[in-house]
Amino acid sequence: MAEALSAEVRDLSLVYRGRGRDVIALSEVSLGIAQGEFVSLIGPSGCGKSTLLRVLGDLLTPTQGTVSIKGRTPRAERLDRRIGFVFQEAALLEWRSVLDNIALPLELRGASRRDREARARALIELVGLTGFEAAWPRQLSGGMRQRAAIARALSTEPDLLLLDEPFGALDQITRDRLNMELARIHEVTGVSVVLVTHSIREAVLLSDRIVVMTPRPGRIERILDDPLPRPRSLGTRLLPAYEDLVRAGSRELEKGYANV
Numbered sequence: 559m560a561e562a563l564s565a566e567v568r569d570l571s572l573v574y575r576g577r578g579r580d581v582i583a584l585s586e587v588s589l590g591i592a593q594g595e596f597v598s599l600i601g602p603s604g605c606g607k608s609t610l611l612r613v614l615g616d617l618l619t620p621t622q623g624t625v626s627i628k629g630r631t632p633r634a635e636r637l638d639r640r641i642g643f644v645f646q647e648a649a650l651l652e653w654r655s656v657l658d659n660i661a662l663p664l665e666l667r668g669a670s671r672r673d674r675e676a677r678a679r680a681l682i683e684l685v686g687l688t689g690f691e692a693a694w695p696r697q698l699s700g701g702m703r704q705r706a707a708i709a710r711a712l713s714t715e716p717d718l719l720l721l722d723e724p725f726g727a728l729d730q731i732t733r734d735r736l737n738m739e740l741a742r743i744h745e746v747t748g749v750s751v752v753l754v755t756h757s758i759r760e761a762v763l764l765s766d767r768i769v770v771m772t773p774r775p776g777r778i779e780r781i782l783d784d785p786l787p788r789p790r791s792l793g794t795r796l797l798p799a800y801e802d803l804v805r806a807g808s809r810e811l812e813k814g815y816a817n818v
């Protein structure tokens with residue numbers, strides 16, 4: 559049903575125009591993301607995962623096709639701060655405290671100091687940074703910076719949370735921990751999530767559906783359903799169905815790599 563969709567991409571193509579050489583980054587990509595769904599994008603380097611995420615977030619304009627988020631254009635959603643973005647490196651403002659970083663989008667939206675502080679404090683608790691409200695970003699570990707970035711992305715209660723390899727630079731133990739935090743945040747907030755990841759294990763652990771992409775031009779190779787029981791935990795990885803999905807995803811990925 560169209561009204562239950564959080565985001566919809568139809569016949570999307572994106573060509574990067576270069577001097578004498580164009581790169582077709584995405585070709586005829588169609589995808590619907592249901593309200594509250596967790597979708598991962600996975601595929602070989604250069605298959606267009608980040609490009610697709612950037613189109614959803616209105617950081618790039620498609621060459622062809624349409625994108626709608628909650629029935630509106632990505633531009634309208636972005637300008638209303640209804641889209642949260644988290645990148646691999648948390649782009650925190652070093653001269654603002656953790657609390658003021660998280661409250662920034664609300665400040666830009668014109669919220670009162672009282673409202674934005676209350677919301678920022680609730681988010682700090684949600685992401686497990688209690689006690690670090692007044693800390694400077696440089697005082698945080700990599701994992702803590704990503705927690706702050708996620709809190710900031712959630713501050714305006716976005717319709718869509720876009721995550722581009724948010725845990726790619728973290729060690730495995732921190733990554734596992736943040737995976738579980740993200741699963742819990744998704745559960746509690748009900749926000750729709752699109753996650754770009756290179757890890758099929760991370761995708762299987764967190765997602766409702768996994769979109770496997772192929773490069774040159776970037777297309778959807780296959781969409782895998784991930785019906786593992788919720789809430790997810792690190793124990794989910796012990797389920798035979800988890801390993802089955804990891805294997806199925808790896809097979810699809812290998813097909814994509816064969817074309818690289």
Ligand SMILES: Nc1ncnc2c1ncn2[C@@H]1O[C@H](COP(=O)(O)OP(=O)(O)OP(=O)(O)O)[C@@H](O)[C@H]1O
Pocket residue numbers: 574575576581582583601602603604605606607608609610
């Ligand atoms: N600004 C740009 N100008 C020209 N080509 C670009 C630009 N950005 C990306 N590309 C090309 O578009 C294709 C898709 O890039 P994109 O970054 O979306 O892939 P990706 O799947 O996210 O890759 P990775 O996993 O390595 O991050 C690649 O071939 C890339 O070289």
